[in-house]
Amino acid sequence: MTALPYLAILRARFVLMLQYRAAAFAGFATQCWWGGIKIMVMAAFYASAARQPIDLAQVITYTWLGQGLLGLLPWQADAEISEAVETGNVAYERLRPVDTHTLWLARAVAARAANTSLRVVPMFVAAAIVLPLIGLGAWRWRMPSSPQAGALFAISIALTVLLSSAFTVLLNIAVTALKTRRAANLAPVLVSPLSGMIVPLVLMPAWLQPFLFWQPFAGLVDIPYRIYFANLTGLAALAGIAAQTLWIVLFILAGRAWMARVMARVDMQGS
Amino acid sequence: MNSLSLYLSFIRNCLRAQMLYPTAFLLRFGSQFVITITEFGGLYALFVRFNHIRGWTFAEIAMFYGVVSVAFALADTTCRGFDMFGPQFVKTGDFDRVLLRPRPATLQLMGFEFGFTSLGRVLQGAIALVIAIALLHIDWSLAKVFLVVWAMTGGFALFFGILLLQATLSFWTVESLEIVNTLTYGGIEAAQYPLDIYANWFRKFLTFVVPLGCVIYFPIATVLGRNDVAGVAPWIGAAAPLAGVAFLAVAFAAWRIGVGHYTSTGS
Amino acid sequence: MAQIHVENLSKTYRVGVRDPGLGGALRGLFHRRYREIAALSDVSFSLERGELLGFIGPNGAGKSTTIKILSGILRPTSGHCDVDGLVPWQQRIAHVARIGVVFGQRTQLWWDLPIGESFALLRDIYRVDPSKFATRKARLVDMLKISSLLDTPMRQLSLGQRMRCEIAAALLHAPSILFLDEPTIGLDAVSKLALRDFVKDLNRTDGVTVILTTHDMHDIEALAKRVIIIGNGKLLRDSSFESMRSEVLGERRLIVDFAGDSDDVAIAGASIRARDGRSVEYVFDPLRTAAHTLISRIAAAHDVVDIRVEDPKIEEVIARFYALHGAVES
Numbered sequence: 001m002t003a004l005p006y007l008a009i010l011r012a013r014f015v016l017m018l019q020y021r022a023a024a025f026a027g028f029a030t031q032c033w034w035g036g037i038k039i040m041v042m043a044a045f046y047a048s049a050a051r052q053p054i055d056l057a058q059v060i061t062y063t064w065l066g067q068g069l070l071g072l073l074p075w076q077a078d079a080e081i082s083e084a085v086e087t088g089n090v091a092y093e094r095l096r097p098v099d100t101h102t103l104w105l106a107r108a109v110a111a112r113a114a115n116t117s118l119r120v121v122p123m124f125v126a127a128a129i130v131l132p133l134i135g136l137g138a139w140r141w142r143m144p145s146s147p148q149a150g151a152l153f154a155i156s157i158a159l160t161v162l163l164s165s166a167f168t169v170l171l172n173i174a175v176t177a178l179k180t181r182r183a184a185n186l187a188p189v190l191v192s193p194l195s196g197m198i199v200p201l202v203l204m205p206a207w208l209q210p211f212l213f214w215q216p217f218a219g220l221v222d223i224p225y226r227i228y229f230a231n232l233t234g235l236a237a238l239a240g241i242a243a244q245t246l247w248i249v250l251f252i253l254a255g256r257a258w259m260a261r262v263m264a265r266v267d268m269q270g271s
Numbered sequence: 272m273n274s275l276s277l278y279l280s281f282i283r284n285c286l287r288a289q290m291l292y293p294t295a296f297l298l299r300f301g302s303q304f305v306i307t308i309t310e311f312g313g314l315y316a317l318f319v320r321f322n323h324i325r326g327w328t329f330a331e332i333a334m335f336y337g338v339v340s341v342a343f344a345l346a347d348t349t350c351r352g353f354d355m356f357g358p359q360f361v362k363t364g365d366f367d368r369v370l371l372r373p374r375p376a377t378l379q380l381m382g383f384e385f386g387f388t389s390l391g392r393v394l395q396g397a398i399a400l401v402i403a404i405a406l407l408h409i410d411w412s413l414a415k416v417f418l419v420v421w422a423m424t425g426g427f428a429l430f431f432g433i434l435l436l437q438a439t440l441s442f443w444t445v446e447s448l449e450i451v452n453t454l455t456y457g458g459i460e461a462a463q464y465p466l467d468i469y470a471n472w473f474r475k476f477l478t479f480v481v482p483l484g485c486v487i488y489f490p491i492a493t494v495l496g497r498n499d500v501a502g503v504a505p506w507i508g509a510a511a512p513l514a515g516v517a518f519l520a521v522a523f524a525a526w527r528i529g530v531g532h533y534t535s536t537g538s
Numbered sequence: 539m540a541q542i543h544v545e546n547l548s549k550t551y552r553v554g555v556r557d558p559g560l561g562g563a564l565r566g567l568f569h570r571r572y573r574e575i576a577a578l579s580d581v582s583f584s585l586e587r588g589e590l591l592g593f594i595g596p597n598g599a600g601k602s603t604t605i606k607i608l609s610g611i612l613r614p615t616s617g618h619c620d621v622d623g624l625v626p627w628q629q630r631i632a633h634v635a636r637i638g639v640v641f642g643q644r645t646q647l648w649w650d651l652p653i654g655e656s657f658a659l660l661r662d663i664y665r666v667d668p669s670k671f672a673t674r675k676a677r678l679v680d681m682l683k684i685s686s687l688l689d690t691p692m693r694q695l696s697l698g699q700r701m702r703c704e705i706a707a708a709l710l711h712a713p714s715i716l717f718l719d720e721p722t723i724g725l726d727a728v729s730k731l732a733l734r735d736f737v738k739d740l741n742r743t744d745g746v747t748v749i750l751t752t753h754d755m756h757d758i759e760a761l762a763k764r765v766i767i768i769g770n771g772k773l774l775r776d777s778s779f780e781s782m783r784s785e786v787l788g789e790r791r792l793i794v795d796f797a798g799d800s801d802d803v804a805i806a807g808a809s810i811r812a813r814d815g816r817s818v819e820y821v822f823d824p825l826r827t828a829a830h831t832l833i834s835r836i837a838a839a840h841d842v843v844d845i846r847v848e849d850p851k852i853e854e855v856i857a858r859f860y861a862l863h864g865a866v867e868s
Contacts (some may be wrong), residue, residue, distance in 0.1 A: 029450055034457060037461050040470065041324075044468035045321045128450075162433070182298070189309070272662040276662070277663065285653065287647075288651065363646070370611040371610075371611060373663070534611060534613050535612075
């Protein structure tokens, strides 16, 4: 008998999801398209090439990973918080009996996880399972190179979620400080190239590699993916994980300090 | 007041409204520019590593890139009213007001907003073109210059048509229209490379269904003197941008059907 | 020759029907069913130039549908309509150049622009001769008292100010017909009065034909000699308001405040409707018993502090009319 209300909620949610099927399908189709184009272009480049730091099969996997895990990236500030800032309701965030930074961090993590878990499944099914089935196995999303690679990848991607969330909280604070969601406009400018979404970082010129490895956004895409197909192994992989951790800590510390100053003003003036 | 002056009037008012917040304006213009320059930089980095893509050099790709960027950016700048048609006019019922004014709906929608900040992409496309022209050694003739401009015009017409189709769709549904971004932004991504690098089926799609190939690849390949690779005679390359105009005409026909549907079912 | 001529206008909508619950949602993926809604059935009327018409009816009755068809933004399913010799939805641009429309809930002014700039833009859109425009604008600004607002952007105005600017905007191009769709909604008492006075003036002095839809019965009382009542898509009544009043609820009320407490306040020729302490409300039929007769009878029998004679409130008349015709909100 006590299960009834939960069944009702489940059923209502399912009906709701059916209504959003069009939007979900559109998102999926878009990502297949993007992934497909990128792969075709890279394949054309690789047709000419001498040896490269990563081979075509790895670039293909990199691309599919990127599309599947797109929901993990911090493109903008939290929509609810942007809304609250612009309507002046953000002061209510301070009425909750929890530490605001932790609250926002938790919210960002939940949003990333929810967003991604829905998107990655159809993408994975299409790129890892369907492609080989229809004879296009050469273009498929390959599995991790080894159990160790898989395990390290799991750790790394968990850190990615934290890193992305910590950065999102910084964006939220910026939006609160400047009272407009436009404060977060620079996010895609930084995230897109520096994470490796435009071009895998390892394909950039050799003299840029040290900088690219240690800048914060590499941990969003480039480091976990390279761990996945064992381009980063052993000590190099651990260095990557260390870089991710370093930036998570820095973002959180900076975020807490900045938030204290911004929220002091919010407490006094109400918005 | 005739249509052109009215359109200019709309643009003037739009500029004035945007200039009320000059820093925000500059920031958006700047970030548009930086994003597109970064993408172009990524393209360059790939060529540093790979030297060429199926025989095409960086300079040649830069030319394709420049033309499609400028064509798209001009459409993006002028057709904001169509891009935001669903949420801005259909959902709110404001399209009624458009119909209550004694001017063609298209003119009013084009005058709705002028995307000044998208001029950042126009600038970046122009820079790519300048780089391309500087690096290439083309025997420039009036015909070739005209062909480049004609290609841009056909591209503009094509992207305008895509946005028009997106707006038409919103008469029936306001959801999930972001899929059209696959054709606009995806279109830039695809058309900056010569189509011969793609699989056959994709090339056919980009020639006959969404004729990006006709408006960019064929004419520019002709300007670059690479008709043998493109597989089309020079005169076809020169005439191909017409496909963009034809696409736009079809899109307008669909639009008129959409407006008819709207006036039959109300808002 | 009527300015507006409506004949057998009908409008039916097809609406998709989905069964409730999960099963229904799944079924809805494969097979859509439809229901037909008759928003308007066979509506006919005509309007002469310079008339002021009130258009009333319950929510969903078909008022907005009629206005939309008359303004040209909606096509009817069947029937005919012409305005100044033009068919609205067929000759859209020529037609809308001659009409002005004010929607109570929505604005046509540009959000960020100062009002004066919006007006200038409308002048260009409607191709109004600049000198004629200047005179007309000055007059409207004066009549509606908005000269102090011309430099303010629309988003900074209060609702009352917005509505005045909205009306000015609708009249800048000197239309011969003005449609007002719920114009007084949300306005304070002073603004409502001002608006009614303005519309009355406009109609009388400039001869602008006005069609007004409203739920506020005082608008009707103040402005409309002629009233059309729409219910369930059908035209229920087309007459002056007074003739409807006497047919629907012809009674009158007599309210008497007695000096002392009295048990027996019954009076021949009237019945008691309500009683509150020393105040008694009688209802009577004026065709059978004249008010002064009743007053004399009461005064003769009792000591009286005050006597008032009233007609039933207009809302009561309308409500009774709706009830008589089964016109319900849909």
